[in-house]
Amino acid sequence: MRTFKITVAYDGTDFAGWQIQPRRTTVQGMLERALVKLTGERVAVTGSGRTDSGVHALAQVASFQTPHWRATAADLVKAMNVNLPPTIVVLDCVDAPDSFHAIADAQGKRYRYQLQLGGIRNAFDHRFRWQVHGDTDVAAIESACEHFLGKHDFASFQASRSPRKTTVRTIRACELIRESSSPIDGERISIEVEADGFLYNMVRNIVGTLVEIGKGKHSPSWITEVIAMVNRDAAGPTAPPHGLFLKQVHYLPF
Amino acid sequence: MRTFKITVAYDGTDFAGWQIQPRRTTVQGMLERALVKLTGERVAVTGSGRTDSGVHALAQVASFQTPHWRATAADLVKAMNVNLPPTIVVLDCVDAPDSFHAIADAQGKRYRYQLQLGGIRNAFDHRFRWQVHGDTDVAAIESACEHFLGKHDFASFQASRSPRKTTVRTIRACELIRESSSPIDGERISIEVEADGFLYNMVRNIVGTLVEIGKGKHSPSWITEVIAMVNRDAAGPTAPPHGLFLKQVHYLPF
Known part of the structure; x- marks a missing residue:
C-alpha cells in the first residue's frame, strides 16, 4: 500500500x-x-x-x-x-507516511476572499470575486480585521445548521490586501484569514460582517461585541461563495 | 437621432x-x-x-x-x-458626432495574446491563455518581435481564406511582456501587437510563428524571410483563439 x-x-x-x-x-x-x-x-x-x-x-x-x-x-x-x-x-x-491523513493532520488553514468594491462588473473574473456596489470604507474594514485575532468562541460566525463540539478557534491572521483601484474596475481587495480550524461558513460570515462595517452600519469595534454574543444572529449576512478560495492547508513536515 | x-x-x-x-x-x-x-x-x-x-x-x-x-x-x-x-x-x-463610425474612423488597434510556457495547467485562467508545453526560449521570441515592426506586406500572416485589397500594414509595436514565472504556473508572457490595421487571423499567425522560434525551429531573423515570401505557407501555425484579446481601438478625438 x-x-x-x-x-x-x-x-x-x-x-x-x-x-x-x-x-x-x-x-x-x-x-x-x-x-x-x-x-x-x-x-x-x-x-x-x-x-x-x-x-x-x-x-x-x-x-x-x-x-x-x-x-x-x-x-x-x-x-x-x-x-x-x-x-x-x-x-x-x-x-x-501510511499514517498521513489530510483531515486529522491539518494544523491550520488559510482562506482568501476576493472582493470588488464599486466599479463596473468585470467580464473576466466575476466568477472569482464578490462585487459590492456603492461606497465602501476599506480603512474601516481593515481596522475591523484585527478584532478577529486570537482565541475566541466564534459561534456567532458559524452557520446555525452545522454545530460543532466546540466553536472555539484561534485566528492567527486576518489581513486586508489592497490589490488595485480604478474607476472601471473598482477597488479590488482580498481578505485572508488563517486559523487553526474553521467553523462551517466561518469565512463567508466574517466577510459579510466586515462588509456591513465597510457600509458604515457598525464601527470596527462592533466585531468584539458580535464575538461576545456567541449567537449567529448577531453577525452580518453570509458573503456569497464565489469570492472564496481555500488558499493553504498547513501540515507538519513528514 | x-x-x-x-x-x-x-x-x-x-x-x-x-x-x-x-x-x-x-x-x-x-x-x-x-x-x-x-x-x-x-x-x-x-x-x-x-x-x-x-x-x-x-x-x-x-x-x-x-x-x-x-x-x-x-x-x-x-x-x-x-x-x-x-x-x-x-x-x-x-x-x-453623427458622422462617427466605429470601423471607418478606427486609426489603429492593439491586441494582446497571453501565453503560459511550461508549468501545470491553470484551473482559473485556462480560458484566457494558451499553454505551450516544454521548453520555450523567451529571449528568442523577444528578439524576433522587432522584425515585425514597420510597414510591410503581411500576406504571409493572413488567413488564406480571407483576402483583402491590400495586405500592407504598419506594425507600430510588437512587444513581449514578462508577467511572472514559477515552476507550477510556468513562465507567463504576453505579446502585444499594435498596427494601423490587421489582416484576418494576423495576430494569431504572428504568435504561432513566434512560438516556432521559441521552440528553436528557426532563428529570430527568420521573420524577415517569412514576411518577404508573401505566402501564408511560409509562416508558422495559427495560435488558438482563447489567448487573444482585442485590447484597444484608437480614434482621433471628436
Whole structure:
C-alpha cells in the first residue's frame, strides 16, 4: 500500500462542492473517477475539509491510499491531470507516511476572499470575486480585521445548521490586501484569514460582517461585541461563495 | 437621432464570435438584443471589427444610432449592463458626432495574446491563455518581435481564406511582456501587437510563428524571410483563439 498527499487547485463554479454526492458533479468525485481509471480500483480520496458549491481552491490538500500505482508521484500528477476536467488541476503529489491523513493532520488553514468594491462588473473574473456596489470604507474594514485575532468562541460566525463540539478557534491572521483601484474596475481587495480550524461558513460570515462595517452600519469595534454574543444572529449576512478560495492547508513536515 | 460610441469588454469563450449569425449566440447579437429592450426598436451595432469565436475583448469599440434614448450616455451603460450576460460588459458610452463610425474612423488597434510556457495547467485562467508545453526560449521570441515592426506586406500572416485589397500594414509595436514565472504556473508572457490595421487571423499567425522560434525551429531573423515570401505557407501555425484579446481601438478625438 502506498499513501499519497496531493495538492489540488479548482475553479468551484461548476461543481456541487468538494464532497461526493449522488448524481452531482463534485471535485472529490472527479478525483476518484480519475483514480479508478489509473489504478483499476475504487480509491477513497480524503480532503482536508469540504468546500461548498461555488467555492474555489488554490491549494486544497487530500490524501488517499492505493497499492496500484507503480510509477513516481510526479508521474501521478501528470496522469491525473490528463483525466481531470480543465477546472481541476493536481499541482503536486508526494509519497506520504501510511499514517498521513489530510483531515486529522491539518494544523491550520488559510482562506482568501476576493472582493470588488464599486466599479463596473468585470467580464473576466466575476466568477472569482464578490462585487459590492456603492461606497465602501476599506480603512474601516481593515481596522475591523484585527478584532478577529486570537482565541475566541466564534459561534456567532458559524452557520446555525452545522454545530460543532466546540466553536472555539484561534485566528492567527486576518489581513486586508489592497490589490488595485480604478474607476472601471473598482477597488479590488482580498481578505485572508488563517486559523487553526474553521467553523462551517466561518469565512463567508466574517466577510459579510466586515462588509456591513465597510457600509458604515457598525464601527470596527462592533466585531468584539458580535464575538461576545456567541449567537449567529448577531453577525452580518453570509458573503456569497464565489469570492472564496481555500488558499493553504498547513501540515507538519513528514 | 443620437449617435453613441460604446466600449465593451467580453469573455469570448461562450460566444460564436462578435458578428451576428442565425441561431448562434454572438456578442453583437447580445448587444442588439439589449438595445431592443431599451429603445423599443432594432438598433444595428457596428463593431470596430469582428472577433472570432473564443477571442476576447478588453475594450472593443462599437457605434450605433437611436432616437429613443432620452437619458444620459452614463445611464445607458448601466441599463445595457443590466440586460447583458455577465461575460459582456459595457465599460463606457459617450455621445458621438453623427458622422462617427466605429470601423471607418478606427486609426489603429492593439491586441494582446497571453501565453503560459511550461508549468501545470491553470484551473482559473485556462480560458484566457494558451499553454505551450516544454521548453520555450523567451529571449528568442523577444528578439524576433522587432522584425515585425514597420510597414510591410503581411500576406504571409493572413488567413488564406480571407483576402483583402491590400495586405500592407504598419506594425507600430510588437512587444513581449514578462508577467511572472514559477515552476507550477510556468513562465507567463504576453505579446502585444499594435498596427494601423490587421489582416484576418494576423495576430494569431504572428504568435504561432513566434512560438516556432521559441521552440528553436528557426532563428529570430527568420521573420524577415517569412514576411518577404508573401505566402501564408511560409509562416508558422495559427495560435488558438482563447489567448487573444482585442485590447484597444484608437480614434482621433471628436
